[in-house]
Amino acid sequence: MEKVKRISGSIVSMPVNDIDTDQIIPARFLKVTDKQGLGKAAFCDWRYLEDGETPNPEFVLNRPEYRGASVLIAGNNFGCGSSREHAPWALLGAGFKAVISTDFADIFRNNALKNGLLPIIVDADTQQQLFSLAEEDPSTSVSVDVDAQTLTLPDGRAVSFPLDGFAKYCLLNGVDQLGYLLALDDEVSAYESGHPQRVMTTA
Amino acid sequence: MSQNGRPRTLFEKVWNTHIVREQSADAPAVLYIDLHLVHEVTSPQAFSMIRDRGLKVRRPDQTIGTMDHSTPTTPRNELGIIPVADAMAAKQLDTFTKNCDDFGIPMYALGDEHQGIVHVIGPEQGLTQPGMTIVCGDSHTSTHGAFGALAFGIGTSEVGHVLATQTLLQNRPHTMAVNVEGKLGEGVTAKDIILAVIARIGIGGGTGHVFEYRGEAIRSLSMEGRMTVCNMSIEGGARAGMVAPDDTTFEYIQGRQHAPQGADWDAALARWRQLPTDDGAAFDQEISLRADELIPMITYGTNPGMGMPIDAAVPAPEDERDINRKIALEKALAYMDLAPGQQLLGKAIDVVFIGSCTNSRITDLRQAAQFMQGRKVADSVRMMVVPGSQQVKRQAENEGLHEIFRAAGAEWREAGCSMCIAMNGDQLQPGQYAVSTSNRNFEGRQGKGGRTFLASPLTAAASAVAGSVTDPRAMLAGLN
Numbered sequence: 001m002e003k004v005k006r007i008s009g010s011i012v013s014m015p016v017n018d019i020d021t022d023q024i025i026p027a028r029f030l031k032v033t034d035k036q037g038l039g040k041a042a043f044c045d046w047r048y049l050e051d052g053e054t055p056n057p058e059f060v061l062n063r064p065e066y067r068g069a070s071v072l073i074a075g076n077n078f079g080c081g082s083s084r085e086h087a088p089w090a091l092l093g094a095g096f097k098a099v100i101s102t103d104f105a106d107i108f109r110n111n112a113l114k115n116g117l118l119p120i121i122v123d124a125d126t127q128q129q130l131f132s133l134a135e136e137d138p139s140t141s142v143s144v145d146v147d148a149q150t151l152t153l154p155d156g157r158a159v160s161f162p163l164d165g166f167a168k169y170c171l172l173n174g175v176d177q178l179g180y181l182l183a184l185d186d187e188v189s190a191y192e193s194g195h196p197q198r199v200m201t202t203a
Numbered sequence: 204m205s206q207n208g209r210p211r212t213l214f215e216k217v218w219n220t221h222i223v224r225e226q227s228a229d230a231p232a233v234l235y236i237d238l239h240l241v242h243e244v245t246s247p248q249a250f251s252m253i254r255d256r257g258l259k260v261r262r263p264d265q266t267i268g269t270m271d272h273s274t275p276t277t278p279r280n281e282l283g284i285i286p287v288a289d290a291m292a293a294k295q296l297d298t299f300t301k302n303c304d305d306f307g308i309p310m311y312a313l314g315d316e317h318q319g320i321v322h323v324i325g326p327e328q329g330l331t332q333p334g335m336t337i338v339c340g341d342s343h344t345s346t347h348g349a350f351g352a353l354a355f356g357i358g359t360s361e362v363g364h365v366l367a368t369q370t371l372l373q374n375r376p377h378t379m380a381v382n383v384e385g386k387l388g389e390g391v392t393a394k395d396i397i398l399a400v401i402a403r404i405g406i407g408g409g410t411g412h413v414f415e416y417r418g419e420a421i422r423s424l425s426m427e428g429r430m431t432v433c434n435m436s437i438e439g440g441a442r443a444g445m446v447a448p449d450d451t452t453f454e455y456i457q458g459r460q461h462a463p464q465g466a467d468w469d470a471a472l473a474r475w476r477q478l479p480t481d482d483g484a485a486f487d488q489e490i491s492l493r494a495d496e497l498i499p500m501i502t503y504g505t506n507p508g509m510g511m512p513i514d515a516a517v518p519a520p521e522d523e524r525d526i527n528r529k530i531a532l533e534k535a536l537a538y539m540d541l542a543p544g545q546q547l548l549g550k551a552i553d554v555v556f557i558g559s560c561t562n563s564r565i566t567d568l569r570q571a572a573q574f575m576q577g578r579k580v581a582d583s584v585r586m587m588v589v590p591g592s593q594q595v596k597r598q599a600e601n602e603g604l605h606e607i608f609r610a611a612g613a614e615w616r617e618a619g620c621s622m623c624i625a626m627n628g629d630q631l632q633p634g635q636y637a638v639s640t641s642n643r644n645f646e647g648r649q650g651k652g653g654r655t656f657l658a659s660p661l662t663a664a665a666s667a668v669a670g671s672v673t674d675p676r677a678m679l680a681g682l683n
């Protein structure tokens with residue numbers, strides 16, 4: 001994974017609660033065997049008209065003034081639903097580096113962090129402020145300092161956000177968790193010899 | 204009571220016995236995984252990851268694969284083969300076969316006598332047992348918690364972690380007791396319990412928590428009913444839901460293919476009997492429901508938390524104080540083309556789907572078939588019945604259930620996820636309404652533009668017969 005230390009970019013808002021993973025990427029795009037090219041499928045059923053090709057001019061990501069936005073401000077409980085890691089892959093593919101909401105579904109948050117997509121939790125007032133800012137001035141940018149765990153708004157206010165210490169370490173150092181687990185091989189073997197195998201699938 | 208005197212919950216007991224390394228200020232706990240279930244959709248990138256690094260699967264003997272999500276459920280051809288029409292799905296299935304072969308993982312391929320939805324086959328093969336940790340790249344892994352296992356869904360990166368190390372990094376979740384006391388009335392089922400729980404707490408209400416379902420109504424459920432309840436824990440935001448194992452659990456497991464036998468069975472039973480939550484153990488949160496106050500439930504909106512008693516009226520956005528919730532409800536009603544205050548009872552429907560890892564087990568099919576006996580699916584309705592596994596299908600056919608469904612005018616299909624996720628061609632057309640026994644009513648979940656009412660198999664069957672949303676209790680009364 002690449003190191004993620006700072007992020008800055010313009011914002012776009014989707015003030016909708018409970019945006020589920022079926023909206024982030026509909027299931028029919030899950031027949032892939034790699035991670036490439038999923039950006040096209042992000043929010044597909046909102047982004048295109050009935051024919052699946054013509055961009056829906058009403059949809060916020062299709063409005064020219066929001067082209068290139070890399071920070072998504074979303075309603076509460078973003079990413080609920082399925083465990084598909086295709087959701088962060090699609091968001092990254094569509095150019096997003098961070099999502100800001102009041103809370104995230106557990107599995108989505110875990111998946112996002114493992115791919116360097118930052119899930120940033122803010123209070124409801126900050127969320128509303130960002131919704132308004134994005135609406136009033138589409139060129140609004142924010143910046144994020146991962147180490148300091150702060151989100152800096154255009155007025156200079158720095159809002160701190162929670163980030164699990166280990167996830168932060170992995171982001172800052174570009175470490176992936178598999179490396180950490182692989183290094184525990186002896187401890188896992190010790191566990192296995194101390195606990196009888198509970199079920200054998202090959203039997 | 205535990206040895207050291209402090210009462211513990213079922214969750215704590217399972218969690219504590221699977222710690223390879225304790226959680227610290229620097230890192231989450233490292234949790235050992237007893238059973239890893241894999242399927243074609245969320246595994247290919249994980250296999251690529253371990254292949255790229257030259258790693259092996261640490262415990263293929265604690266891993267099992269099945270094809271379910273993107274498999275067709277259309278009838279077999281003259282050669283007894285189920286053809287895969289979709290080229291991308293075919294490639295994904297081939298990739299899965301190769302991955303399982305290369306890494307020595309046993310796998311139930313399309314057409315195999317054990318193939319089926321991953322959360323149906325685990326329990327049915329006796330692989331799912333009390334006290335175990337079970338994961339799968341699928342959020343409905345919570346189903347297996349019905350046996351007193353700690354079971355939860357993971358992402359594809361984590362699938363790779365478990366393949367390579369048989370462990371996962373996990374922060375310890377909080378616990379929530381969900382008490383359901385009293386007895387269910389006739390025509391009210393496990394599905395109605397869980398839809399009522401989610402309607403109460405909302406779809407984010409359980410985030411960060413593991414549920415433990417408790418109380419008389421839960422104890423009285425069959426294992427299949429408990430699986431239905433635990434299955435939808437994730438729709439309340441909880442990654443896992445658990446039920447303490449008891450004699451109902453042990454009876455279900457005994458004699459299944461992978462169940463312990465002889466002296467091992469006795470030893471397992473002694474261990475399993477220690478698992479239930481000790482008297483006086485504390486939960487971080489608690490909610491309570493009365494089963495005798497429940498009636499059949501149905502969803503009206505575009506997430507599983509937007510549910511109500513079947514005879515209620517669709518809520519009005521203007522009654523919603525919270526602005527975000529108001530917008531969400533407006534958006535949902537627009538998508539569903541429903542008006543505030545409207546009754547769903549009598550609403551004409553196009554499709555009925557009985558299936559999915561929530562409600563495709565033998566008891567679900569028996570319940571629906573018993574209801575359909577001597578009745579007909581309304582002319583305006585397409586009804587699909589999709590058994591959860593090949594084994595469920597065979598058992599249902601041995602009992603003649605397929606004949607009842609066919610005689611009623613329903614389609615009887617091969618096993619798989621089918622119209623729950625609409626990846627295999629089984630899907631709604633834009634604008635169609637379905638009463639579905641699956642678990643998600645998200646926009647487009649059952650086909651782009653399709654509109655889903657989630658309900659129990661009984662409500663689904665009654666609605667198929669009437670051609671519109673129907674309270675099964677009215678027709679049950681007529682039956683008796």
Ligand code: SF4
Nearest residue numbers: 343559560620623624
């Ligand atoms: S039946 Fe539906 S919810 Fe269950 S595993 Fe399959 S796709 Fe997922």
